[in-house]
Amino acid sequence: LKELLLLAARMSIVAIIVLMVAQPLLRDQLGAVLGGSKTHHIVLLDDSFSMSDRSNGATVMDRAKEAVDRIGAMAAAGGDSRTFTLLRFSEAGRGGRRTQPDMLQEQVDSEFRSRLRETLKTIRGSEMAAGPVAPLEAIGQLLGEGEDETRVVYLVSDFRKKEWDRPEDIRSRLAELRAKGVSLHLINCVDARRPNLALTRLELTSGTVAAGIALFMEVEVRNFGDEPARNVSVVLEEDGHARPAVRIDEIPAGESARERFEVTFAAGGSHRVAARLDGDAVTADNYRYAVVDVPLEVPALIVDGSVDQQGAFFLSAALSPGGNVRTGIRPRVETPRFLDDNPLDLFPVIYLTDVAHLDQRAVKALEGYVAGGGGLAIFLGPRCRAGFLNEGLWRGGEGLLPAPIEGENELFIDRLDNAPDLDVVDHPVFRVLGGQNNSFLSQIKVGRYFTTPKNWKPDAESTVRIIARLRDGAPLVVEKTLGKGRVVTWHSTAAPIWNNAGSSPAFVVLVQEMQAYLARRVEAADPLLVGSPIELSFDPAQYQNQVRFVSPGRDGAETTAHDAVLKEDNMLHARLARTDAAGVHEAQLLTATGMVDARRFAVNVDPAEGDLARLDGPQLGSRLDGVEYAYHQADTFEARRDASIGRNLSDVLLYLLIVLLVGEMLLAWSCSYHPPQARVAAPFGRGAVA
Numbered sequence: 001l002k003e004l005l006l007l008a009a010r011m012s013i014v015a016i017i018v019l020m021v022a023q024p025l026l027r028d029q030l031g032a033v034l035g036g037s038k039t040h041h042i043v044l045l046d047d048s049f050s051m052s053d054r055s056n057g058a059t060v061m062d063r064a065k066e067a068v069d070r071i072g073a074m075a076a077a078g079g080d081s082r083t084f085t086l087l088r089f090s091e092a093g094r095g096g097r098r099t100q101p102d103m104l105q106e107q108v109d110s111e112f113r114s115r116l117r118e119t120l121k122t123i124r125g126s127e128m129a130a131g132p133v134a135p136l137e138a139i140g141q142l143l144g145e146g147e148d149e150t151r152v153v154y155l156v157s158d159f160r161k162k163e164w165d166r167p168e169d170i171r172s173r174l175a176e177l178r179a180k181g182v183s184l185h186l187i188n189c190v191d192a193r194r195p196n197l198a199l200t201r202l203e204l205t206s207g208t209v210a211a212g213i214a215l216f217m218e219v220e221v222r223n224f225g226d227e228p229a230r231n232v233s234v235v236l237e238e239d240g241h242a243r244p245a246v247r248i249d250e251i252p253a254g255e256s257a258r259e260r261f262e263v264t265f266a267a268g269g270s271h272r273v274a275a276r277l278d279g280d281a282v283t284a285d286n287y288r289y290a291v292v293d294v295p296l297e298v299p300a301l302i303v304d305g306s307v308d309q310q311g312a313f314f315l316s317a318a319l320s321p322g323g324n325v326r327t328g329i330r331p332r333v334e335t336p337r338f339l340d341d342n343p344l345d346l347f348p349v350i351y352l353t354d355v356a357h358l359d360q361r362a363v364k365a366l367e368g369y370v371a372g373g374g375g376l377a378i379f380l381g382p383r384c385r386a387g388f389l390n391e392g393l394w395r396g397g398e399g400l401l402p403a404p405i406e407g408e409n410e411l412f413i414d415r416l417d418n419a420p421d422l423d424v425v426d427h428p429v430f431r432v433l434g435g436q437n438n439s440f441l442s443q444i445k446v447g448r449y450f451t452t453p454k455n456w457k458p459d460a461e462s463t464v465r466i467i468a469r470l471r472d473g474a475p476l477v478v479e480k481t482l483g484k485g486r487v488v489t490w491h492s493t494a495a496p497i498w499n500n501a502g503s504s505p506a507f508v509v510l511v512q513e514m515q516a517y518l519a520r521r522v523e524a525a526d527p528l529l530v531g532s533p534i535e536l537s538f539d540p541a542q543y544q545n546q547v548r549f550v551s552p553g554r555d556g557a558e559t560t561a562h563d564a565v566l567k568e569d570n571m572l573h574a575r576l577a578r579t580d581a582a583g584v585h586e587a588q589l590l591t592a593t594g595m596v597d598a599r600r601f602a603v604n605v606d607p608a609e610g611d612l613a614r615l616d617g618p619q620l621g622s623r624l625d626g627v628e629y630a631y632h633q634a635d636t637f638e639a640r641r642d643a644s645i646g647r648n649l650s651d652v653l654l655y656l657l658i659v660l661l662v663g664e665m666l667l668a669w670s671c672s673y674h675p676p677q678a679r680v681a682a683p684f685g686r687g688a689v690a
Contacts, residue, residue, distance in 0.1 A: 195225025210328020375518025
């Protein structure tokens with residue numbers, strides 16, 4: 001019997017070694033044993049541009065694809081009744097399009113591994129700032145309830161702090177999946193935070209935009225690293241031609257720095273400006289684009305209520321001096337009646353000078369114009385009356401006028417006081433003339449002005465601000481924000497009647513700076529981000545209904561044709577559902593005569609995605625408290641099978657093998673021949689046993 005047991009033990013040892021090499025699985029459910037259960041592996045792959053973070057010659061995206069390949073190997077080793085879905089973050093219903101997985105319920109068969117690897121070869125990181133919420137929502141929309149299958153979800157990402165530090169939406173969706181019995185695996189593909197610089201702004205700072213006029217643009221760089229960045233160079237392009245680079249001496253850690261540069265567009269039309277940083281951890285946010293639509297001239301409306309229109313004359317001379325001085329501004333002088341029945345949106349800035357009265361229709365038109373983003377400058381004068389100013393324009397602080405008016409007053413000359421008549425604050429209108437070495441403002445003398453009520457001062461919570469006072473403390477220039485626009489009121493005349501400003505060289509500078517300050521910003525709309533749709537509308541009487549969109553791409557420009565739709569507003573509307581790449585996108589409209597009218601749109605990446613701060617496993621666990629999941633690092637992630645596939649018996653077999661080996665040695669010793677030990681007599685006189 002011992003010999004038979006020994007033989008069985010030795011045969012079992014050989015069988016167990018073979019089984020350990022074969023990696024046997026034990027099905028946990030009877031339905032799985034009988035072949036009635038399916039397992040669905042769902043991989044949600046983060047392809048936002050932070051995944052292009054590079055170190056040691058590889059990107060985070062490369063590590064993510066390797067992890068997906070290992071998941072595919074695990075699914076392929078699980079036997080029959082396996083399906084596989086691969087969905088990138090950027091394809092989860094973005095831009096109004098339907099969710100488009102790279103693989104949807106793909107059957108795992110003998111050819112699956114090769115199909116998966118071919119798919120992974122074609123996947124590249126996007127330029128979007130896509131998060132995990134949309135793909136988690138898309139699981140139910142794509143796959144339904146899935147009561148007849150066991151689902152395992154793998155979320156492969158870099159788990160940046162920007163999205164996961166306060167993940168209320170993410171946590172709720174993970175909890176919903178877990179409540180349905182879905183197994184969750186979070187696979188982190190990044191090992192450390194690396195420094196990164198990002199271009200966050202590129203825009204005009206000048207309000208007056210016209211051909212041949214020097215304009216100022218501003219570029220902003222943010223340092224997302226933990227150390228200061230020094231000697232940062234920003235390379236600039238204007239209509240494809242290189243221009244002098246901008247250098248920023250230092251950007252503190254976690255902060256931004258701005259630098260202004262000058263541009264001049266010789267011709268009217270649409271112009272492109274691009275900025276670029278040197279390469280760092282992430283490439284996508286090293287580029288920024290802007291489109292500047294430049295008219296040949298900018299109109300400015302001057303409404304003069306006086307008979308001789310002296311105020312309009314001096315304002316016109318300041319806005320457009322003539323001769324060799326080109327400002328790009330074309331003044332237009334009208335009477336107050338013009339405001340009743342004419343569109344005002346054509347004018348970036350409107351000037352009122354010495355206007356005695358406006359009817360209710362004109363006041364409402366001006367209020368709507370300013371609220372929509374227009375700029376209004378009001379110069380008071382001899383024809384003005386406090387009654388109308390307070391009742392028609394101030395209206396208890398709800399109207400156009402920033403401050404209530406009490407009446408006219410004189411600024412007496414004090415020969416013992418050498419202080420200048422004007423005391424200005426740091427403000428864009430006075431910044432050029434307000435320097436310590438600049439004496440032009442001190443040459444302006446004011447003799448008469450409109451006063452405000454005694455002890456009046458702006459409400460601390462209002463947008464009203466006094467930006468210039470007289471030497472007696474009375475407000476002279478007051479500003480107010482109304483809706484999207486601004487109003488600046490001068491309590492004295494534009495013509496040199498109550499003051500000598502109109503005849504001073506400083507007046508030209510003051511009016512030009514005020515024009516730039518009040519003019520509506522060229523980029524009134526929110527900036528377009530990658531992934532956002534481009535929408536435009538146009539008149540069907542002037543254009544045909546087909547639009548061609550020319551978009552930048554990694555392999556060159558891509559052209560798509562779209563048919564515009566006529567809507568209830570009797571305008572044609574066309575829409576490019578999603579923009580996949582940063583750059584300048586162009587919509588080409590055909591006029592009724594067959595001419596091409598090109599409209600350009602600057603599309604940029606979301607700079608917040610360049611913040612590479614990350615969360616490790618314990619930090620992530622504290623934020624997902626209450627959600628059951630498995631956490632893995634991509635580099636050390638092994639294709640371990642979960643309970644839905646079967647329990648790996650390798651460990652059990654190893655322990656059994658050890659027991660059998662010990663038992664086999666004991667049986668072998670017991671069954672072998674052992675001669676009895678002989679007793680040897682001890683030498684005489686001793687009782688020892690040999």
